[in-house]
Amino acid sequence: MNFIITFVTFGIIFALIDAVWLKTSNALYKKELGSLIREKPDFVAAIIFYVIYVAGVSLFTITPVLDRSGSWLDVLLLAGMFGLVAYATYDLTNQATLKGWSKKIVVIDLVWGMAATAVSATVSYLLITNVFGV
Template sequence: MIGTWISTAFATGISFLALDSIWLSLAASRLYRPRLGPLLLERFDVAPAAAFYLIYLAGILIFAIAPALVTGRWTSALARGAMLGLVAYATYDLTNQATLRGWSATVTVADLCWGMCVTATAATIGFTVARWMLARG
């Protein structure tokens, strides 16, 4: 069972990181820098980014994949992942919009949509890997 969770965490983490890397490489110059330029660092800080990815991966496993394995439905992983993404990204973006001068509502809307999509996708991939591993015995 521990091997299943390790494989699930790996697949979920790699899929999330790969998709998020693509998004950030495309959106940085087109969305974030034009709207949030003065607020952005020239280069991101690896330590807090790594902490985010590890904590968020745990959240996907606990709040989306594990409950979906109980129901046995990939649609549960998808829906729970989307909801987790909405809650997490809304916490960040709406707090920034409420407290920072110059935070863009366009960034907030784009981030909320992205957070839902990337988390739902990673949760569904992780669920699929877990089901496959469990079926193998």
């Protein structure tokens, strides 16, 4: 049951935070990546990413801390590292294999992935423990 509550809570919070980021950073990504950016996103691929990512963060960072009665600091650190690893996998692979992939975007994405995941997971943990009583 913890996993389902965690999945839904983190999924909503992360989606909201990431939507704000994607909206506000759109011009930067277009400027830095130019023709690599699609005019319209592939929403099927995006949904698959979000389901996998939310499941991963829920399974490997928040739920284990809930199960062992850890603290919000544990979630902050674990989720931050998870975000860094996931976003580094994407960005550094693109840097290694695609012509024109921006180093500036790599740095921005790594910081964003780490921060957005850490903050979203920590807020989720605090809601789950203080509001839902898990």
